[in-house]
Amino acid sequence: MKKIVGIIAEYNPFHRGHAYHIKKAKELANADCTVVLLSGDFVQRGAPAILPKHTRAKMALLGGADIVLELPSFYASSSAEYFARGAVGIFHALGCIDALCFGSEEGTITPCMETAKILVEEPTAFQNTLKEHLKSGLSFPSARKAALLVCYQKQSSLSRDEHFLDSPNNILGIEYCKALLSLNSAIEPITVKREGSSYHAQKLTDSYPSASAIRQTLAKPSQTEFGQATSDSFDFSLSALWKQVQPEAVAAFSRNFSKEDFLTEDDFSLLLKYKLMSSTPQTLCQAADMSPELAQRILNCLNEFRSFSQFAALLKTKELTRTRINRALLHVLLDISADLPSRTPGYVRLLGFNKNASGFLKTVQKSASLPLLTKAADYKRLLPKEEVPVFEKDIFVSNLYQSVLNIKKQTAFTHDLQKPPVIL
Amino acid sequence: MKKIVGIIAEYNPFHRGHAYHIKKAKELANADCTVVLLSGDFVQRGAPAILPKHTRAKMALLGGADIVLELPSFYASSSAEYFARGAVGIFHALGCIDALCFGSEEGTITPCMETAKILVEEPTAFQNTLKEHLKSGLSFPSARKAALLVCYQKQSSLSRDEHFLDSPNNILGIEYCKALLSLNSAIEPITVKREGSSYHAQKLTDSYPSASAIRQTLAKPSQTEFGQATSDSFDFSLSALWKQVQPEAVAAFSRNFSKEDFLTEDDFSLLLKYKLMSSTPQTLCQAADMSPELAQRILNCLNEFRSFSQFAALLKTKELTRTRINRALLHVLLDISADLPSRTPGYVRLLGFNKNASGFLKTVQKSASLPLLTKAADYKRLLPKEEVPVFEKDIFVSNLYQSVLNIKKQTAFTHDLQKPPVIL
Structure with missing residues (x-):
């Protein structure tokens, strides 16, 4: 019996650690096919993905994925709970995913699953302690x-000690397990031990560097003189990243970077300022992840705005994480x-597939209980009426990403609906 | 008896032709004081002024003006008729302006005044011919x-021959006269013959070059490598511009340009695209100078958007002038x-004055029948309730201009309300 394993990912950007994860996921699940559910053009930390979704999908296919689907934008840029709920909801609705494989620090599923059970079932001891700590003034995450x-x-x-609950990978893993339990899903959760750099590592020294370290390396030369003084060491770092990954993936990646075809949140600075200047506390509060206090703080500090990242850093308080602030700002912008x-979730869009896996793609299309858009331009015919404006938001978001890239680079615009799936 | 002459201007940027006009205006009106009503940060051709309003005010003061007031943004970016009606309305309301002096091709006031009379009184012959030509399918300007x-x-x-009606200076002059007649104003219209380059001239060869030629010269080096290869000939052209103008004005001007502290409409490209992407035909049609046909055309062509200027050029048709399109796009953005x-007009703001003219400033403040804001931050106390949101639009517009400049240059933002009048 052929098996399919699902992976939820951002690949921002894709690197050899991700290729390792795909390989291990197939082994552990004894699967013949990997379906990746990939964040679109904006990611969970409330920022644009460094590369457009179709480029990241292509890299994933080159790196061993068989089918790449797009996680709709509002889940992709949501807090861990909603992100997981949306993503797992889609895998569940596909009706043919046997296992969900995610990275964790421990590499064993029990601690995530047991924690998820406590959070879903909320035993009396849990409820009481939570209430007590909330009363004493702890924030919700700390009390929980x-x-x-x-x-x-x-x-x-x-x-488990408390460090178990400090890793972003574990937090996401627990949320995936919670979502599976809530849906009473037959999908089996499995986990791959994370190798090499920690999630937040900023340096490219390890054999498995973090995506965050790669982004840091990429962002720096662009701020000085990309392609000149720093490019030699930059090329060296990049080539080191790519051992074990097909050269085509490296090529796809290098093409974009040599042309500076990549975006950071600061490419959206002017748009954000404009939007914030046109906002009131009331309109700001309509955005996801916003609070009345944060809205007021944003408007009070607006004269000090210089860039997206500088402003997010300025707004940071003990109570509010930088990611939460970034997300709130991004949600205002979008x-x-x-x-x-x-x-x-009411639909899912195909970003790309491996020709060898086209049989699996048919299986997925057949078993799915939600529309799988293989040709985005057909959405009005294929989606239920209430999903049309939701999908149109995805299109708007991708078109905005593309517009910023095109105006920055003075290149031609391609509408998101005109972009066909990547076929390898 | 001391006399005051008024001038309506954009000074985009200020040059020696403007200094000549101020000098001649004083002579012709036998005036002791010049009050300039200056467009704010956006000008009548539907674009940002190349320099901020306070910089242009300072240059005007250095070039011979005594008091500089700001024409509110929605008049400043309006068609000739509303532009003139707003500006003349303010001068009339100041209650102490003896003459209004504008440039024309002929240098005599009779043709403008007589034409204005026809347009205001609409004699039967005029009405009939107008109707006839409109019926035959001519556009309104052509039929008129x-x-x-x-x-x-x-x-x-x-x-007069038809060329008299082809000059933008004459068209504006006629509109000023129309507005004076409609208001039954005691302000005497006088005119200075335009010397040197025509309004639209693109080259810097004449002894009195056009502001348009200066903008062209300035825009070019910034698109290549400003301050390098082209800077020698650029400096040469600029210094040629400035003979007869105080060296301080040249210095104010050069400071901005050497730092590339100037804006063109293409610095607003991304903002415009974002705003257009978020628009519907209905929301677009709420903007001044928009028509349902233009709105539809904008949305149909949106995928071809690459920059503000390229898009405006793309939208041009036989029926719609480039200026009209620029204005419609700007009005959507703002x-x-x-x-x-x-x-x-319900208020006017002081941008700057010459200390020697402070006596005149007191005269103006005393006789004005509308509030003259000398300290912008006091607007809530000084303006009638219904003018508050109108003035706040001016502030928004200036803050947006400032934000684009600051984010482009990564410099600190100063809120428009914090900017005191320039005092020389």
């Missing part, structure tokens, strides 16, 4: 963490409203 | 021109709605 630690101590099988992320 | 030529033939004193320009 404290309540979880109490539950761990009560169950001897769960000897007009992503607070009520969107909690809805159930 | 034809009807005027018929009236000229009937009045032997008016031996949210300047179709109902604004037809209102009566």
Whole structure:
């Protein structure tokens, strides 16, 4: 019996650690096909992806993925809970995914699954401790963490320390398990131990560097004189990244970077300022991840705005993480409203596939209980009426990304609806 | 008896032809003081002024003006009729302006005044010819021109040919006279013959070059490598421009340009694209100077958008001038709605004055029947309630200009309300 394994990813950008994960996912799930659900042009940390979605899809296919689908924009830029709920919801609705494989620090599924169970079932001990800590003034994430630690101590099988709950990979993993439990899904969660650099590592020294380290390396030369003084060491770093990955993926990647065809949040600075200048506390509060306090803070600090990243850093407080602020700002810019992320996924779009996997693509299309758009331009015919404006938001978001890139580079614009899936 | 002469101007940028006009205006009006009503940060051709309003005000003061006031943004970026109506309305409301002096090709006031009379009084011959030509399918400006030529033939004193109606200076002059007649104003219209380059001249060869020629010269080096290869000939051209103008004005001008502290419409390309992408035919049609046909054309051509200027050129048709299109696009960007320009001016802001003219400033403040804001930050206290949102639009518009400049140059932002008048 042929098996299909699902992976939820951003590939921002794709690197050899991701290729390793795809390979291990296939092995662990004993699968013949990998379906990747990829964030579109904006990612969970509330920023544009460094490369457009079709480029990242192509790199993933070159790196071993068989089918790449797009996670709709409002899940892709949501907090971990909604991100996971949307992504797992889509895999569940595909009706043919046997396993979901994600990276974790431990490489064993039990701690994630057990934690997820506590969070879904909310036993009395958990509820009481949570309430107590919230009353004492702890923020929700801190109170929840404290309540979880109490539950761990009560169950001897769960000897987790608090560091387990500090890793972004583990947090996402727990959310995936929660979503699977909530849906009572038959998809089996499995996990690959993360190798090499930690999630936030900023240096390119490890054999498996983080995407974050790659972005840092890429962003720096563009701020000085890209292609000149720094390019030698830059090329060297990049080539080191790509051992074990097909040379075509490296080529796709290098093409974009040599032309400076990549975006950071600061390419959206002017748009954000314009949007914020046109906002009131009321209109700001309609955006997902916004709070009345943050809205007021944004308007109070607006005269100090110099760039997207500088402004997000300026707004940071003890209570608000930088990611949360970035997301709130991004949601203002993209007009992503607070009520969107909690809805159930209503469609999924094909970004690319491997010709060898076209049989699997047919299986997926057959078994899916939600529309799989293989030709985006057909959306009005294929989507239920209520999904049309939601999908149009995805199109707007991608067109905005493309516009910023095109105006920056003075190149021709291609409408997102005109972009066919990548076929390898 | 001391006399005050008024000048309506854009000074985009200020040059020696403008200094000559100020000098002649004082002579012809036998005036002791010149009050300039200056367009703010956006000008009548539907584009940002190349330099911020306070810089242009300073140059005007250095070039001989005594008091500089700001023409509110929605008049400044309106068609000739509303532009003139707003500007003359302000001068009339100041209650102490003796003469209004504008440039014309002929240098005599009679043809402008007589034409204005025909347009205000609309004699039967005019009305009939206008109707006839409109029926035959001519556009309104062409039909009006034809009807005027018929009236000229009937009045032997008016031996004007059609070229008289082709000059933008004359068209504006006629509109000023129309506005004075409509208001039954005691302000005497006088005119200075335009010397040197024609309004649209693109070359810097004449002794009195056009502002348009200067902008062209300035825009070019910034598109290549400003300050390098082209800078020698550029400096040479600029210094030629400035003979007869105080060296301080040249210095103010050169400082901005050496730092590339100037804006063209293409610095607003990304903002315009974003705004157009977020628009519908209905929302577009709320903007001043928009028509349903133009709105539809804009949305149909949106995928071909590469920059503000390229898009405006692309949209040009036989029926629509480039200026009209630029204005419609600018009004979309600035949210300047179709109902604004037809209102009566409700305030005027002081941009700068010459200390020697502070006595005149007191005269102006005393006699004015509308609030003269000398400290912009006091606007809520000084303006009638209904003028507050109108003035706030001016502030928004200037802050947007400043934001684009600051984000382009990565310099600090100063809120428009914090900018005091320039005092020389």
